[in-house]
Amino acid sequence: xxxxxxxxxxxxxxxxxxxxxxxxxxxxxxxxxxxxxxxxxxxxxxxxxxxxxxxxxxxxxxxxxxxxxxxxxxxxxxxxxxxxxxxxxxxxxxxxxxxxxxxxxxxxxxxxxxxxxxxxxxxxxxxxxxxxxxxxxxxxxxxxxxxxxxxxxxxxxxxxxxxxxxxxxxxxxxxxxxxxxxxxxxxxxxxxxxxxxxxxxxxxxxxxxxxxxxxxxxxxxxxxxxxxxxxxxxxxxxxxxxxxxxxxxxxxxxxxxxxxxxxxxxxxxxxxxxxxxxxxxxxxxxxxxxxxxxxxxxxxxxxxxxxxxxxxxxxxxxxxxxxx
Amino acid sequence: xxxxxxxxxxxxxxxxxxxxxxxxxxxxxxxxxxxxxxxxxxxxxxxxxxxxxxxxxxxxxxxxxxxxxxxxxxxxxxxxxxxxxxxxxxxxxxxxxxxxxxxxxxxxxxxxxxxxxxxxxxxxxxxxxxxxxxxxxxxxxxxxxxxxxxxxxxxxxxxxxxxxxxxxxxxxxxxxxxxxxxxxxxxxxxxxxxxxxxxxxxxxxxxxxxxxxxxxxxxxxxxxxxxxxxxxxxxxxxxxxxxxxxxxxxxxxxxxxxxxxxxxxxxxxxxxxxxxxxxxxxxxxxxxxxxxxxxxxxxxxxxxxxxxxxxxxxxxxxxxxxxx
Numbered sequence: 211x212x213x214x215x216x217x218x219x220x221x222x223x224x225x226x227x228x229x230x231x232x233x234x235x236x237x238x239x240x241x242x243x244x245x246x247x248x249x250x251x252x253x254x255x256x257x258x259x260x261x262x263x264x265x266x267x268x269x270x271x272x273x274x275x276x277x278x279x280x281x282x283x284x285x286x287x288x289x290x291x292x293x294x295x296x297x298x299x300x301x302x303x304x305x306x307x308x309x310x311x312x313x314x315x316x317x318x319x320x321x322x323x324x325x326x327x328x329x330x331x332x333x334x335x336x337x338x339x340x341x342x343x344x345x346x347x348x349x350x351x352x353x354x355x356x357x358x359x360x361x362x363x364x365x366x367x368x369x370x371x372x373x374x375x376x377x378x379x380x381x382x383x384x385x386x387x388x389x390x391x392x393x394x395x396x397x398x399x400x401x402x403x404x405x406x407x408x409x410x411x412x413x414x415x416x417x418x419x420x421x422x423x424x425x426x427x428x429x430x431x432x433x434x435x436x437x438x439x440x441x442x443x444x445x446x447x448x449x450x451x452x453x454x455x456x457x458x459x460x461x462x463x464x465x466x467x468x469x470x471x472x473x474x475x476x477x478x479x480x481x482x483x484x485x486x487x488x489x490x491x492x493x494x495x496x497x498x499x500x501x502x503x504x505x506x507x508x509x510x511x512x513x514x515x516x517x518x519x520x521x522x523x524x525x526x527x528x529x530x531x532x533x534x
Numbered sequence: 535x536x537x538x539x540x541x542x543x544x545x546x547x548x549x550x551x552x553x554x555x556x557x558x559x560x561x562x563x564x565x566x567x568x569x570x571x572x573x574x575x576x577x578x579x580x581x582x583x584x585x586x587x588x589x590x591x592x593x594x595x596x597x598x599x600x601x602x603x604x605x606x607x608x609x610x611x612x613x614x615x616x617x618x619x620x621x622x623x624x625x626x627x628x629x630x631x632x633x634x635x636x637x638x639x640x641x642x643x644x645x646x647x648x649x650x651x652x653x654x655x656x657x658x659x660x661x662x663x664x665x666x667x668x669x670x671x672x673x674x675x676x677x678x679x680x681x682x683x684x685x686x687x688x689x690x691x692x693x694x695x696x697x698x699x700x701x702x703x704x705x706x707x708x709x710x711x712x713x714x715x716x717x718x719x720x721x722x723x724x725x726x727x728x729x730x731x732x733x734x735x736x737x738x739x740x741x742x743x744x745x746x747x748x749x750x751x752x753x754x755x756x757x758x759x760x761x762x763x764x765x766x767x768x769x770x771x772x773x774x775x776x777x778x779x780x781x782x783x784x785x786x787x788x789x790x791x792x793x794x795x796x797x798x799x800x801x802x803x804x805x806x807x808x809x810x811x812x813x814x815x816x817x818x819x820x821x822x823x824x825x826x827x828x829x830x831x832x833x834x835x836x837x838x839x840x841x842x843x844x845x846x847x848x849x850x851x852x853x854x855x856x857x858x
């Protein structure tokens with residue numbers, strides 16, 4: 211990775227459009243809101259004039275602009291469809307007040323872009339197939355995930371309880387290895403949980419502890435021998451891989467999608483192709499240097515390099531605008 | 535109802551935004567698409583320059599503008615959310631080409647209105663609570679529903695198979711009266727159908743014949759003693775009431791919502807408040823003059839009076855625009 215080039219563009223006003231599924235930053239789960247928050251706070255720290263469009267209960271050092279009180283995943287009285295339309299159109303109705311709109315709102319926000327003059331940058335978190343300006347790795351807030359010299363004895367799973375995330379494969383690894391497994395995260399697929407996770411919970415070797423906030427995550431990392439991330443579909447980024455590595459925890463990840471970009475095989479964890487390879491990898495965990503894990507996140511997946519990479523993208527956009 | 539005032543505004547270009555759940559006009563079910571189609575064809579017949587935004591397989595004498603090939607309810611490969619965003623934004627991206635956008639797209643289209651200069655008129659088919667310019671009754675295409683001198687012996691139910699439409703109440707009326715009942719329409723609530731309709735089907739007294747197109751509807755009306763419309767929530771309009779009346783069929787309708795505006799009690803049918811009142815009403819069907827039913831629809835719920843009422847609304851909007 212080349213040394214980041216520092217670009218400062220004074221007096222440019224940026225609107226960051228975060229989703230309204232959860233608060234920004236989210237209380238526990240909410241990957242896109244996390245990234246939108248980290249970009250917002252990182253830009254503010256570097257002197258940008260940023261307005262965050264997010265739920266009204268969001269927490270930010272930027273200007274907050276809100277028309278939706280709470281995340282629709284956190285308040286069942288809020289109609290998600292109505293909230294999305296109101297929230298997305300709001301930023302476009304204020305487009306003239308900004309030099310750039312940085313959207314984290316999937317394809318929906320794209321449908322408004324031709325109606326305004328302000329350039330719109332969309333971070334593609336969940337869909338693909340479009341032409342793009344650059345790949346910018348997500349960055350986590352390192353201050354929230356302090357380095358821990360030593361881990362524990364447990365295997366941990368941290369993420370949405372959903373077949374995509376391979377919780378059942380983590381359970382298999384626990385069974386085959388005999389190691390204790392702690393499972394944390396929101397239950398997104400209840401049928402899957404009831405059928406493929408709950409029957410294996412025994413309150414001793416395999417336990418489910420529910421969703422966890424940042425403090426809960428760090429507590430989990432303190433007890434971890436390794437994070438198991440045996441996703442069954444290509445991962446799009448995998449913030450939890452960076453969070454675990456940041457605290458020094460090695461990651462055993464399925465070699466699908468972004469995992470081989472976030473995890474360096476045999477350096478910050480192991481990339482595997484099966485449950486059996488995951489079990490074998492457990493024997494090599496002592497070869498991983500926890501400091502190397504931390505350093506890699508610092509260098510590649512923290513706020514500073516992310517924000518600097520976005521600043522270069524913004525610069526490109528402003529130049530394109532000047533030439534129009 | 536006052537004699538319609540004829541207003542002609544030459545050279546005005548109107549965009550009609552129809553939903554893309556179904557083709558416009560729909561093959562069988564699709565109330566909003568039916569009304570959007572009738573307005574479009576009625577305006578064209580009166581010399582307006584109309585562009586219909588609808589699915590590509592739509593049938594119209596207006597200019598057709600389409601980005602979605604087929605209705606998302608008719609083609610499972612189409613993602614409804616993506617289709618809606620693409621379709622709605624398309625009309626707004628072309629807003630400058632029109633003097634008026636007449637939207638039938640619920641609240642979603644409202645979120646684009648402040649981004650364009652063209653005035654947008656929304657027909658509220660399914661939500662309420664907003665300030666409004668006028669109430670315009672929906673109009674059906676009378677040429678599709680010719681008058682029938684005589685009906686038949688059956689009770690008929692025609693509509694979505696859904697608790698809102700009270701199919702189970704129609705079944706009760708059939709049981710209590712001993713009269714045969716024909717049920718037609720798309721099954722929108724499968725659980726409801728399996729639990730509250732199917733157990734009563736006996737292939738003799740009570741039969742379900744599936745969704746019907748216009749020809750199928752007329753066949754049904756030919757066999758009808760009366761249409762039962764025992765809705766359980768306030769009806770928003772009830773096109774089928776007008777369609778039945780147009781062919782001369784009296785309607786027994788629950789006195790909820792628009793029913794008392796569409797049906798004239800004791801003139802074109804009976805307004806009731808219970809299954810028992812519906813059964814009693816059956817004894818008075820001979821008092822209804824089938825010609826009066828037809829005349830009432832002709833006068834109040836056909837394309838001509840609807841389009842003329844919309845022309846008066848358009849006129850008001852153009853005057854508001856001139857004064858801005």
